[in-house]
Amino acid sequence: xxxxxxxxxxxxxxxxxxLRELEAKGNGFVSSNQIAQLVGNSEExxxxxxxxxxxxxxxxxxxxDLRRLVHDLEAFLGYHDVTRAVxxxxxxxxxxxxxxxxxxxMGLDIVAAFDSDxxxxxxxxxxxxxxDVATLEEFLSLExxxxxxxxxxASAAQAIADIAVRNKVPGIWNFAxxxxxxxxxxxxxxxxxxxxxxxxxxxxxxxxx
Amino acid sequence: xxxxxxxxxxxxxxxxxxLRELEAKGNGFVSSNQIAQLVGNSEExxxxxxxxxxxxxxxxxxxxDLRRLVHDLEAFLGYHDVTRAVxxxxxxxxxxxxxxxxxxxMGLDIVAAFDSDxxxxxxxxxxxxxxDVATLEEFLSLExxxxxxxxxxASAAQAIADIAVRNKVPGIWNFAxxxxxxxxxxxxxxxxxxxxxxxxxxxxxxxxx
DNA sequence: TAGATTGTTAATCGATTAACAATC
DNA sequence: TAGATTGTTAATCGATTAACAATC
Numbered sequence: 001x002x003x004x005x006x007x008x009x010x011x012x013x014x015x016x017x018x019l020r021e022l023e024a025k026g027n028g029f030v031s032s033n034q035i036a037q038l039v040g041n042s043e044e045x046x047x048x049x050x051x052x053x054x055x056x057x058x059x060x061x062x063x064x065d066l067r068r069l070v071h072d073l074e075a076f077l078g079y080h081d082v083t084r085a086v087x088x089x090x091x092x093x094x095x096x097x098x099x100x101x102x103x104x105x106m107g108l109d110i111v112a113a114f115d116s117d118x119x120x121x122x123x124x125x126x127x128x129x130x131x132d133v134a135t136l137e138e139f140l141s142l143e144x145x146x147x148x149x150x151x152x153x154a155s156a157a158q159a160i161a162d163i164a165v166r167n168k169v170p171g172i173w174n175f176a177x178x179x180x181x182x183x184x185x186x187x188x189x190x191x192x193x194x195x196x197x198x199x200x201x202x203x204x205x206x207x208x209x
Numbered sequence: 210x211x212x213x214x215x216x217x218x219x220x221x222x223x224x225x226x227x228l229r230e231l232e233a234k235g236n237g238f239v240s241s242n243q244i245a246q247l248v249g250n251s252e253e254x255x256x257x258x259x260x261x262x263x264x265x266x267x268x269x270x271x272x273x274d275l276r277r278l279v280h281d282l283e284a285f286l287g288y289h290d291v292t293r294a295v296x297x298x299x300x301x302x303x304x305x306x307x308x309x310x311x312x313x314x315m316g317l318d319i320v321a322a323f324d325s326d327x328x329x330x331x332x333x334x335x336x337x338x339x340x341d342v343a344t345l346e347e348f349l350s351l352e353x354x355x356x357x358x359x360x361x362x363a364s365a366a367q368a369i370a371d372i373a374v375r376n377k378v379p380g381i382w383n384f385a386x387x388x389x390x391x392x393x394x395x396x397x398x399x400x401x402x403x404x405x406x407x408x409x410x411x412x413x414x415x416x417x418x
Numbered sequence: 419t420a421g422a423t424t425g426t427t428a429a430t431c432g433a434t435t436a437a438c439a440a441t442c
Numbered sequence: 443t444a445g446a447t448t449g450t451t452a453a454t455c456g457a458t459t460a461a462c463a464a465t466c
Contacts, residue, residue, distance in 0.1 A: 005457070009411050013403035018388055031423060039388060043423095044459055051425065060424040060465045078410045092308050096301035102386055106406060146417060147409065170416040171409050177311055179226055179248060187416070189409035191402070194222035197315060200356065200380050200398035201287045202218050207379035207396070208355060214433070240447060252447095253435055260449065269441045269448040424466090430459070441448075 002052055011049055014039050016073045023066050031063035079107045085173070086139065088160050089151035090115040090130050093175055097149060098125045110149070112139060116156075136160075140167035147171045154178040161188075211261055220258055223248050225282045232275050240272035288316045294382070295348065297369050298360035299324040299339050302384055306358060307334045319358070321348060325365075345369075349376035356380045363387040370397075 018038040022030055032050065036043040050064065051057075054072035058064035074080055087094055087110050097103075098113060114133040115121060121132050131139070140148075140163065148164040150157050150172055157176030164172050164186065171187045174180055180188050227247040231239055241259065245252040259273065260266075263281035267273035283289055296303055296319050306312075307322060323342040324330060330341045340348070349357075349372065357373040359366050359381055366385030373381050373395065380396045383389055389397050 004411060006408055007457085009408045010401070010404035013401065013407050014388060016403075017386070033423080042459065045457090047423095047425070048458085058424055061422045062466070063423065077407055078414070083410060092301065092305035096305050099301050100402075102403070106403060108406065146413060171413040173406070173409055177226070179223060185416075187409060187412045189405055189412070191400070191405050192219070192222065193309075193400070194225075194311070194315060195219035196398055196400050197312075197317065197382070198222050198286055199215055199218045200382055200396060201292060202213060203396045203398070204355060204380040205287070207394075216433085242447080251435065254433090256447095256449070257434085267448055270446045271442070272447065422466095424464080426462090426464100428459105428461080431457085433454105433456080435452105435454070437452080438450090439448105440450100442446095 004052065008049060008052075011039070011041065011045075012053065012073060012077055015046070015049070016070065016077070019066060019070050019073065023070060027066055029059075029063040030066050030069065032058075034063070077106070079105065081107055083108050083147060084143070084145040085110050085147040085149055086136070086143075086145045087113045087128075087149040087151060088115075088133060088136060089153070089156075089176075090117075090120050090125060091151060091153075094149075094151035095125055097151065097175075098128055108147075111143070111145060114139075116152075133160075137163050137167060140164065140169060145169060147173055149173045149175065150180075151175045161186075213261065217258060217261075220248070220250065220254075221262065221282060221286055224255070224258065225279065225286070228275060228279050228282065232279060236275055238268075238272040239275050239278065241267075243272070286315070288314065290316055292317050292356060293352070293354040294319050294356040294358055295345070295352075295354045296322045296337075296358040296360060297324075297342060297345060298362070298365075298385075299326075299329050299334060300360060300362075303358075303360035304334055306360065306384075307337055317356075320352070320354060323348075325361075342369075346372050346376060349373065349378060354378060356382055358382045358384065359389075360384045370395075 015035060032046040033043045036046045053076040054069055056068045085108055087097060090113050098110060110128060113125060113128045113130050114136045115130050116133045120130050123130050148169045150160050152160055154177050157178050158180060161172055161180045161182055165182050174188055174190045182188055224244060227244060241255040242252045245255045262285040263278055265277045294317055296307060299322050307319060319337060322334060322337045322339050323345045324339050325342045329339050332339050357378045359369050361369055363386050366387050367389060370381055370389045370391055374391050383397055383399045391397055
């Protein structure tokens with residue numbers, strides 16, 4: 001079976017973005033070189049990446065069918081299937097995620113939100129009512145979501161992860177600034193702002209006066 | 210000169226986290242193996258990574274001095290120097306970032322926030338007053354911050370990036386879901402939720418029923 | 419057709435892992 | 443001392459880049 005490296009997987013949504021922009025402009029075909037220019041990768045890499053997710057082969061001299069390519073990318077990324085998620089921790093970051101309209105387009109449906117703050121419990125954020133985190137475990141055992149989005153403070157994040165693991169939630173999307181310890185049957189993906197900032201800071205270092 | 214890959218740079222803040230936890234527990238020394246267990250990398254990788262940022266060599270049989278290692282990591286990551294940033298776009302995401310206390314510890318000082326919404330302009334978010342984005346360019350030309358945090362909607366993100374480039378802001382931390390086109394003298398680091406979700410979705414796929 | 423672009427194979431590059439002598 | 447762990451060199455692995463024949 002084909003395998004995809006982490007870096008490769010990260011590139012696909014980026015391709016999708018620029019392809020949609022080209023589509024919006026009314027283009028019908030794209031060459032790998034065009035895409036390469038727009039995203040800043042090499043042409044060879046673009047060719048390989050796209051060949052790995054689309055059976056439709058491109059036309060020598062013209063490029064690839066844009067519409068078809070967008071479709072195949074979306075299909076590969078799972079945007080055509082609904083992924084059900086629960087969000088825990090309705091702080092600023094949690095609210096930002098609940099608010100974000102882009103997830104819909106990715107097939108990600110945040111079906112419930114939880115918090116421990118009595119002031120927040122019962123309120124509505126967008127379409128979602130905030131439930132008491134004390135009821136999280138029961139909800140997971142009944143509803144079996146695919147993903148738990150962990151947005152609680154670092155000090156509470158492991159306890160939430162433990163509940164997810166106990167209830168066999170396949171994936172944890174971790175926004176808390178802490179390293180989670182989970183059984184290997186549970187997948188954790190970290191959104192680590194400190195890591196991102198480390199890359200940026202290091203690269204601008206030579207530019208600072 | 211030593212070079213550091215993107216992946217390597219991303220690992221350092223993760224090491225720092227677990228090391229601080231060990232320090233809080235009162236430990237005085239750590240072995241590479243211990244760290245490897247905690248973060249889930251190989252021992253060899255941990256050894257190489259740490260050797261690249263700390264001159265203090267570890268003691269065979271005991272490990273590395275924890276306090277010293279934490280210090281060296283912080284120094285390498287630039288946490289001991291102040292990096293000045295401006296944030297543009299005081300939506301949910303922007304507010305979440307303004308709120309986040311962790312940046313202080315990383316030496317990141319968000320000195321100003323900007324938005325185009327008249328309702329938001331003039332209000333205070335935490336310690337920062339929201340200014341009119343119309344005054345952004347003047348602010349940049351006078352204050353020369355190190356980083357511009359771009360949190361505006363995708364449709365406006367490029368225009369903000371253009372202003373940053375014009376005013377020679379060294380780094381753009383891009384939270385907008387779009388690919389920015391900048392001169393190569395400007396560094397862009399993208400926080401791309403779609404990419405992160407793509408990795409998670411792909412990895413949980415075999416676990417879904 | 420000629421030219422552009424494809425898909426794929428081979429070469430290169432870089433990062434990770436394995437091995438091991440050195441040593442507190 | 444013996445054992446654990448170090449730092450570093452060599453081997454492996456994987457990903458990226460270069461090259462090129464095939465073709466619309």
